[in-house]
Amino acid sequence: MQTSAKHFEFRGEAGEFFKIWIVNIVLSIVTLGIYSAWAKVRTKRYFYSNTLLMNTPFDYLADPLKILKGRLLAFGLILLYSLSALLSPVLQGAVLIIILFALPWIIIKALKFNLYNSAYRNIRFSFDADYLRALGVFIGFPILVPLTLGLAYPAFVRARKKFVIDHSAYGTSTFTMEATNGQFYGVYLKAAGIMLLAVLAAVALARLNQSLSLASEGSAVFALLFFMLLIWLPLFITIYGYLYTSISNLVINHTGLQQCRFESALTTAAICRLYIVNTLAIMLSLGLLIPWAMIRTARYRLSCLTMVSSGDMNAFIAAEAEKAEALGEELDDLLDLDIGL
Amino acid sequence: MITIKAIYYDGRSSTQLPVLVTFETSGVIVIEGETLRLTTHFNRTTIASRLGNTRRSLFLADGAKLETDDNDAVDSVCREFGQNPWQAILHRIEQRWLYALSAVVVGITLTWAAIAFGVPLAAFWAAKALPVGVEQQVGEQTLASLDNWLFTASEIGDAEQAQLQQRFSQIAATAPGPYRLLLRNSKKLGANAIALPGGLIIATDALVELAENDEQMLAVLAHEIGHVEYRHGIRSILQDSLTAILMIGLLGDASSISSLSATLPTVLVESRYSRQFEQEADRFALNLLREQGIDAEHFARILTLLNQSHHSDTEFDYLSSHPATNKRIEIIRSLESR
Structure with missing residues (x-):
């Protein structure tokens, strides 16, 4: 069978989604938060169903009742933790250690829930990983990173991505991520290089400025602010955009699923522009443009995504997947963990 | 009796099968495709609520699934059998700008x-x-x-x-x-x-x-x-x-x-x-x-x-x-x- 490229497509519209979003919020308030579980499912369904591959949408299948139960349980646990903080620091420390060791479990459960409830062509995705491996990736590495003065960080990012992708499956077919440590270090090295150059340039400029200026202290402060805003802010946004883009592309371009592989062509410039415009729009509209920002972000990211397949798209087989509970997912949501895929 | 075009997935493989689905007034559903003919009943089918204009899923009892773009036809079937009336109301609310804008006002007031x-x-x-x-x-x-x-x-x-x-x-x-x-x-x-x-x-x-x-x-x-x-x-x-x-x-x-x-x-x-x-x-x-x-x-x-x-x-x-x-x-x- 010959190779063919299939583009992902996003059909969501900001106007349509805005109405769904605002109704979600109002119903969530009116029902004192109970509807928020249904709101979450509707939002996710909207994005999944508007993501199409070969003119076929993805499906989000989670049961809102399960999410509600998970959410209440997660909420109760977090409340307990906050109360323990009020009562005694020793108790809080103990709870914190328990949470630390529960973290890998929470992450596995959250991924399980999300993937089990994602489907394409009526075949579910799934996630299966053991606790010890997750402990190494999510607790071991974060301890190692400061000990190596950050040198282990690119390896940590790779381990995280690899953990998530290698344990994911579509039906009976498992995903694989083949990007090497060398490639991850390459990306971070380049980012560090840009940073170094920018710092050197800034120092040189500051020297120049100093030797030229005869001015008072006031204008020196002004010059400093000017530097911060004009050089540092764009620099940080660029570096952030560069890292996000390169890592996403690297990971996706080295991800495979049987005879399929994926291609991602995000560009740093577009990601930075997206990020800046979204942030400004959300701030200036007091949050009302959040749906618009979500839609255009999804549209751009999916427009850059392609699947290259040399096999039969009808040949994927469903697996006997175990059912997933929502507690992990909701804890993850409330704790705002960044699993990052 | 309403007939719509849909895609059938058996839930075991990713094969797509174009079918015609006929909803009879008795509640019987007939699914017919090139290599398939089966009947089921409305009561054993779960129809996903309508969400914007996204493709609609109909889940059959045996794990199979139908996907159709004909949202309006599915809506009228649901109406006929009186299924999930409040989902229809929800969709109607989500469709209109007037409601959305009132929701903004109500939302801000309630939050305050x-x-x-x-x-x-x-x-x-x-x-x-x-x-x-x-x-x-x-x-x-x-x-x-x-x-x-x-x-x-x-x-x-x-x-x-x-x-x-x-x-x-x-x-x-x-x-x-x-x-x-x-x-x-x-x-x-x-x-x-x-x-x-x-x-x-x-x-x-x-x-x-x-x-x-x-x-x-x-x-x-x-x-x-x-x-x-x-x-x-x-x-x-x-x-x-x-x-x-x-x-x-x-x-x-x-x-x-x-x-x-x-x-x-x-x-x-x-x-x-x-x-x-x-x-x-x-x-x-x-x-x-x-x-x-x-x-x-x-x-x-x-x-x-x-x-x-x-x-x-x-x-x-x-x-x-x-x-x-x-x-x-x-x-x-x-x-x-x-």
Whole structure:
């Protein structure tokens, strides 16, 4: 069978989604938060169903009742933790250690829930990983990173991505991520290089400025602010955009699923522009443009995504997947963990 | 009878099969494709609620699934069999701009109402339900960390301390709770008094020195007793957490870019809450002082002194969370003249 490229497509519209979003919020308030579980499912369904591959949408299948139960349980646990903080620091420390060791479990459960409830062509995705491996990736590495003065960080990012992708499956077919440590270090090295150059340039400029200026202290402060805003802010946004883009592309371009592989062509410039415009729009509209920002972000990211397949798209087989509970997912949501895929 | 075009998936493989689906008035559903003919019943089929114009899923009992773009036809089938009427209403609401715009107005109003009235009320009831022991433990805990971090032992002479304690227990005796007055020295706080949950009241040496007579001192202490009586400490902790939870609930699904919009209103309402608490404590103090036959003018005077002493340099501004001192003094005088 010959190779063919299939583009992902996003059909969501900001106007349509805005109405769904605002109704979600109002119903969530009116029902004192109970509807928020249904709101979450509707939002996710909207994005999944508007993501199409070969003119076929993805499906989000989670049961809102399960999410509600998970959410209440997660909420109760977090409340307990906050109360323990009020009562005694020793108790809080103990709870914190328990949470630390529960973290890998929470992450596995959250991924399980999300993937089990994602489907394409009526075949579910799934996630299966053991606790010890997750402990190494999510607790071991974060301890190692400061000990190596950050040198282990690119390896940590790779381990995280690899953990998530290698344990994911579509039906009976498992995903694989083949990007090497060398490639991850390459990306971070380049980012560090840009940073170094920018710092050197800034120092040189500051020297120049100093030797030229005869001015008072006031204008020196002004010059400093000017530097911060004009050089540092764009620099940080660029570096952030560069890292996000390169890592996403690297990971996706080295991800495979049987005879399929994926291609991602995000560009740093577009990601930075997206990020800046979204942030400004959300701030200036007091949050009302959040749906618009979500839609255009999804549209751009999916427009850059392609699947290259040399096999039969009808040949994927469903697996006997175990059912997933929502507690992990909701804890993850409330704790705002960044699993990052 | 309604017939629609759909794609059939058996749930075992990713094969797509184009089919015609016929909904008969009896509730029987007939699915016909090139290599397939099967019948099922409406009661054994779960139809996903309509969501914008996304493709509709119909889940069959055996794990198979139909996908169709013909949303309107599926809607009319649902109507005919009276299934999920409220889902249809939900879709109708989500479709119209008029409803969406009213939702914006209702949403903002409700959020404001929840923060302005709902949260304080909930915190009030929660504080009431809290066992006294918990509140006392929170107070002791806070005192221990404050002693470590901020306070040194008081340098006020024993005789003066004993006199102050005696007059304090006189006014505290009329209030229900058990109270303890603690004197502490702190450079950072300057002239200040703090009420902790459970009835611990701390006054700094600088405050004792600032007060020109015992009555002024008692006025400040009465104000702090007011804070404890109304359980302001525990209530403000509860209110802060509740506001934060409310914001997470509201914006939790709106992705993390919104964290700024979640913290900003929280900060804004916090100062509003504390102003209300100060006014409550002031009123309590005035009543207590009147019962004890202490002229409210002493209260006004010590507020002026505090204002002057804090005008310049201390890190912790006793008055920052309080309403403008002049306004408070005005209120005190107006109540007194009545």
